[in-house]
Amino acid sequence: xxxxxxxxxxxxxxxxxxxxxxxxxxxxxxxxxxxxxxxxxxxxxxxxxxxxxxxxxxxxxxxxxxxxxxxxxxxxxxxxxxxxxxxxxxxxxxxxxxxxxxxxxxxxxxxxxxxxxxxxxxxxxxxxxxxxxxxxxxxxxxxxxxxxxxxxxxxxxxxxxxxxxxxxxxxxxxxxxxxxxxxxxxxxxxxxxxxxxxxxxxxxxxxxxxxxxxxxxxxxxxxxxxxxxxxxxxxxxxxxxxxxxxxxxxxxxxxxxxxxxxxxxxxxxxxxxxxxxxxxxxxxxxxxxxxxxxxxxxxxxxxxxxxxxxxxxxxxxxxxxxxxxxxxxxxxxxxxxxxxxxxxxxxxxxxxxxxxxxxxxxxxxxxxxxxxxxxxxxxxxxxxx
Amino acid sequence: xxxxxxxxxxxxxxxxxxxxxxxxxxxxxxxxxxxxxxxxxxxxxxxxxxxxxxxxxxxxxxxxxxxxxxxxxxxxxxxxxxxxxxxxxxxxxxxxxxxxxxxxxxxxxxxxxxxxxxxxxxxxxxxxxxxxxxxxxxxxxxxxxxxxxxxxxxxxxxxxxxxxxxxxxxxxxxxxxxxxxxxxxxxxxxxxxxxxxxxxxxxxxxxxxxxxxxxxxxxxxxxxxxxxxxxxxxxxxxxxxxxxxxxxxxxxxxxxxxxxxxxxxxxxx
Ligand SMILES: Cc1ncc(C[n+]2csc(CCOP(=O)(O)OP(=O)(O)O)c2C)c(N)n1
Ligand code: SF4
Numbered sequence: 001x002x003x004x005x006x007x008x009x010x011x012x013x014x015x016x017x018x019x020x021x022x023x024x025x026x027x028x029x030x031x032x033x034x035x036x037x038x039x040x041x042x043x044x045x046x047x048x049x050x051x052x053x054x055x056x057x058x059x060x061x062x063x064x065x066x067x068x069x070x071x072x073x074x075x076x077x078x079x080x081x082x083x084x085x086x087x088x089x090x091x092x093x094x095x096x097x098x099x100x101x102x103x104x105x106x107x108x109x110x111x112x113x114x115x116x117x118x119x120x121x122x123x124x125x126x127x128x129x130x131x132x133x134x135x136x137x138x139x140x141x142x143x144x145x146x147x148x149x150x151x152x153x154x155x156x157x158x159x160x161x162x163x164x165x166x167x168x169x170x171x172x173x174x175x176x177x178x179x180x181x182x183x184x185x186x187x188x189x190x191x192x193x194x195x196x197x198x199x200x201x202x203x204x205x206x207x208x209x210x211x212x213x214x215x216x217x218x219x220x221x222x223x224x225x226x227x228x229x230x231x232x233x234x235x236x237x238x239x240x241x242x243x244x245x246x247x248x249x250x251x252x253x254x255x256x257x258x259x260x261x262x263x264x265x266x267x268x269x270x271x272x273x274x275x276x277x278x279x280x281x282x283x284x285x286x287x288x289x290x291x292x293x294x295x296x297x298x299x300x301x302x303x304x305x306x307x308x309x310x311x312x313x314x315x316x317x318x319x320x321x322x323x324x325x326x327x328x329x330x331x332x333x334x335x336x337x338x339x340x341x342x343x344x345x346x347x348x349x350x351x352x353x354x355x356x357x358x359x360x361x362x363x364x365x366x367x368x369x370x371x372x373x374x375x376x377x378x379x380x381x382x383x384x385x
Numbered sequence: 386x387x388x389x390x391x392x393x394x395x396x397x398x399x400x401x402x403x404x405x406x407x408x409x410x411x412x413x414x415x416x417x418x419x420x421x422x423x424x425x426x427x428x429x430x431x432x433x434x435x436x437x438x439x440x441x442x443x444x445x446x447x448x449x450x451x452x453x454x455x456x457x458x459x460x461x462x463x464x465x466x467x468x469x470x471x472x473x474x475x476x477x478x479x480x481x482x483x484x485x486x487x488x489x490x491x492x493x494x495x496x497x498x499x500x501x502x503x504x505x506x507x508x509x510x511x512x513x514x515x516x517x518x519x520x521x522x523x524x525x526x527x528x529x530x531x532x533x534x535x536x537x538x539x540x541x542x543x544x545x546x547x548x549x550x551x552x553x554x555x556x557x558x559x560x561x562x563x564x565x566x567x568x569x570x571x572x573x574x575x576x577x578x579x580x581x582x583x584x585x586x587x588x589x590x591x592x593x594x595x596x597x598x599x600x601x602x603x604x605x606x607x608x609x610x611x612x613x614x615x616x617x618x619x620x621x622x623x624x625x626x627x628x629x630x631x632x633x634x635x636x637x638x639x640x641x642x643x644x645x646x647x648x649x650x651x652x653x654x
Binding site: 032033035054055056057059061063064065067068069070071072073074075076077078079080081083097098101228229230231232233234235236237238239246247 | 426432443447453461462468492648
């Protein structure tokens with residue numbers, strides 16, 4: 001490699017992989033505590049953070065497994081620290097019980113899953129998008145969750161920051177779903193100035209310890225959160241609890257709590273959901289794609305338009321809560337929606353549900369560790385336009 | 386009279402524990418030890434897993450964290466790492482700490498992180514109705530060992546010692562005063578400390594094994610107890626089925642949060 005300085009390499013212009021961008025974004029967001037367990041294709045996130053965190057006074061731990069890593073970040077977050085873990089399929093499965101704990105105890109944290117082929121050990125070095133439903137429903141019981149899915153290295157950086165912001169604002173675990181392609185692809189990125197990046201922090205209690213209700217039913221649905229060790233002495237449990245944080249078996253209290261818990265994300269869906277759309281007048285067909293597949297789809301849409309097709313393209317960067325409104329209005333515009341994904345059609349079901357019969361769904365699926373090529377999508381667009 | 390109520394969330398009483406359960410004696414010893422050290426309640430974080438013993442955290446007035454089954458130590462590890470100035474105490478059962486949570490138990494000992502584990506050993510899964518645990522003695526009955534436990538049991542203090550804990554003590558609820566001292570020492574110790582407490586579960590273990598009520602089981606504990614000093618002069622055969630009590634390990638080893646702090650200091654200009 002040439003040692004000559006490149007004109008475009010400045011402070012904010014960097015060449016990095018998705019995994020590096022994730023670590024970088026986490027640091028910008030204010031990450032203080034990382035705990036993880038090595039697994040391909042996510043390990044670089046841990047490696048970068050093991051070096052960077054102690055240098056800025058933060059903490060990195062390699063735990064004995066993914067279960068303990070998930071537990072440790074919850075513990076750290078309860079002291080007020082921003083905390084994260086990263087993994088891939090098998091580790092994501094192990095994290096599920098404690099992920100549900102973070103959900104019910106409303107502990108902000110970020111869980112990165114760099115998806116690889118499954119099930120089980122599956123295809124450790126090959127990409128997949130097979131965990132999108134697991135991200136929504138992996139832990140038992142009805143529970144709130146947010147999942148974001150970047151399509152480029154720059155977006156990994158930005159969405160990692162957003163993942164922390166959403167976790168803090170809504171007191172919810174946020175899952176960042178990358179896949180092996182984005183995790184390992186090197187791209188030139190122009191990082192925004194740190195000063196221009198918005199950072200959200202959890203709301204602190206506005207009352208003293210005597211009046212503090214850790215699970216208070218507030219207007220926003222999100223209770224202010226005290227930190228352990230600052231005089232509030234509250235109780236945190238994975239049992240269903242009332243506003244005081246203590247367990248309850250009273251059905252009125254149960255309904256109150258689970259009602260608030262399970263509606264707090266949907267109530268703010270408009271604020272949470274982000275979708276990149278590229279719509280065309282008189283479009284007859286739409287493409288819905290996310291993650292690395294959205295890159296192929298974007299190119300396919302461009303190529304198909306050159307061939308005269310009228311195509312809408314929507315790329316949700318938030319998968320959960322599902323962008324129902326956006327898909328619904330797409331279904332109003334086109335008669336067919338093509339959904340390419342590296343699984344057997346997990347999000348296609350959601351798209352179909354949101355379309356409610358107004359547009360037919362055309363699935364393009366691969367689970368052989370190969371990305372979906374733009375040509376395959378072009379073909380589908382042309383056939384269905 | 387010691388004022389236990391200072392440390393209790395009085396509106397949460399009564400405790401869920403059965404009449405004759407030994408766990409209350411451990412709770413009281415623990416509160417006396419905390420009081421003796423003079424810890425500020427705001428500076429204590431008590432973390433538990435799932436089980437009868439683990440319900441303790443709901444009743445005491447500290448920063449309390451009732452986690453998932455077996456995972457109290459990992460949650461506590463996160464708390465301690467993020468806020469080392471807190472005194473972190475884990476309350477856990479034999480099943481919680483050494484079956485489902487066994488991996489975390491040995492790795493926390495290996496790291497020698499400054500956490501104190503109060504391990505309630507009642508030889509059974511109490512909360513779920515008396516299934517066999519890793520500490521159920523061979524031959525004893527459990528709801529899942531109706532013909533007697535065919536498995537060997539763990540020496541869980543020995544496990545902590547072998548894994549690198551810097552302080553390990555074993556006590557019983559029959560001897561609450563020494564127990565209080567062990568807990569006090571364990572909390573004061575900088576490093577991973579374990580106090581294994583033998584405590585009776587008359588409901589899920591005693592009844593099935595015809596060991597009598599709580600009082601009878603505590604009396605039996607007294608008979609089975611051999612202090613470490615005496616045990617050292619006894620043969621393995623003589624020590625069969627005995628409970629060796631005392632401070633089993635008290636050594637100085639580098640502590641993990643300290644080590645990590647030193648690493649951070651290296652980067653400070
Ligand atoms: C993942 C998981 N598996 C099983 C259980 C059911 N469970 C609850 S408590 C318990 C055993 C508790 O035994 P122990 O730790 O010895 O505590 P004790 O109740 O005897 O104090 C089990 C198996 C659970 N809550 N979570
Ligand atoms: S079941 Fe056993 S351990 Fe649980 S409260 Fe009753 S006596 Fe105690």
